Amino acid sequence: METFLSNLSLGFSVALGLQNLGLAFLGCLVGTLIGVLPGVGPVATIAMLLPITFSLDPTGSLIMLAGIYYGAQYGGSTTAILVNIPGEATSVVTAIDGHEMAKKGRAGAALAVAALGSFFAGSVATLVIAALGAPLTRVALMFGATEYFSLMIMGLVLAVVLAGGSVLKAVAMILVGILLSTVGTDLETGDERMTFGLIFLSDGIDFAVLAMGIFGVAEIMRNLAQPESRDVVRKPIGRLLPNREELRQSWAPVLRGTLMGSILGILPGNGAVLAPFASYAMEKKLAKDPSRFGKGAIEGVAGPESANNAGAQTSFIPLLTLGIPGNAVMALMVGAMTIQGIIPGPQVMTGNPSLFWGMIASMWVGNLMLLVINLPMVGLWVRLLKVPYRLMFPAILAFCCIGIYSINSLPTDVMLIGLFGLVGYLLIKCGFEPAPLLLGFVLGKLMEENMRRALILSRGSLSTFITEPISAGLLIVSAVLLVAAIIPNVRKGRDEMFVE
Known part of the structure; x- marks a missing residue:
């Protein structure tokens, strides 16, 4: 307990530094802004801001990027409640009852419960990260090259299992990402791979270039292709403090949502996205009158909002302890750490404790900032919701080009x-998710490096991945999960064939 408190004390001494406080506030403010504005997500924003991290110290840059991620969860709820357009995938469920409350003149109560529930969930999730960080890091330090390779395989399989849509498409995207990670000069042999004689590819594909293109520019094109319509609520927002009855109805869903989000967020893949959906389903099942849901039930806002913020923050656990990115945002965080010369994994806690604990403490500080940013400034966010996207995209595109050129001047x-x-x-447009591609790209180089190291240690024997107990266990779990994900698709295809 004494060690835990001393670690948190170290973290707060780092997080409360003037520069880190400013960067946390900037991240939370930008995160809220991009969460509020439909069509601009945290993945695209972090991808566009990666060039800025070159000029910042590692701790400050990661604090800012983390603030953008969990800040977007807050902002997404504002859009969902007031406009019925989820600013984030995690806010889809919030829109169901939140917008109905807004149409009845109870938008203020919905926004307040969402913000307070998010603050509580974020605070609890921060303690979960701090509590689990040290034990998981000690476990991870027992891993060698063989175990790390198998762990990364399991991380990619979980990304496939939890991805929406076709399993085959998700697998294809991961394989394409791994293939792209091999472009460039082989560090061991010096041979060029898949460069097609182009000099600028000899160092491989830059992570920031791929991320900014696949997410930033592609997101702009996708938004321009869709007709824009925003049904901003015309009724008054109402008072920003829930009454006693609304608080009584909300506290239990907030607790359940926090617990569910904290657990599901740890899962690599899209566990944090699943959390609000699972929370909504649970609240509807536990309700005495389920018919209230969909008509403005405050429990349908309190539970999912707590779940998505808890999940967003506990998704940092696999990244900080094992070096495995759980989703696209975490893959971008790995990219940011690599840019700063930091190798993600258990060595971060042992070799750079101020970064590890400073980032954890900054999450609590950031959640407090978000509470202040969101409620008093709700009027400003409502006005920003009326800005047409066609006026924003030229500035976003110009920022992308300037930012990416500033890295290598190429x-x-x-x-x-x-x-x-x-x-x-x-x-x-073809129904493929780009996120697994980015996960495959980030983990591809690490997988290749660990596989080669494992084979060198075993003198070229592939059996090392099966004979090592931890590695074998991870591969068995991966195989079981993959089969479990494929079987429903096979049955569905077979049933459709018989129907025809």
């Missing part, structure tokens, strides 16, 4: 983000 990087943007847009 015109080819600007052309590549355009190319990857077009590829990302086509993937979305």
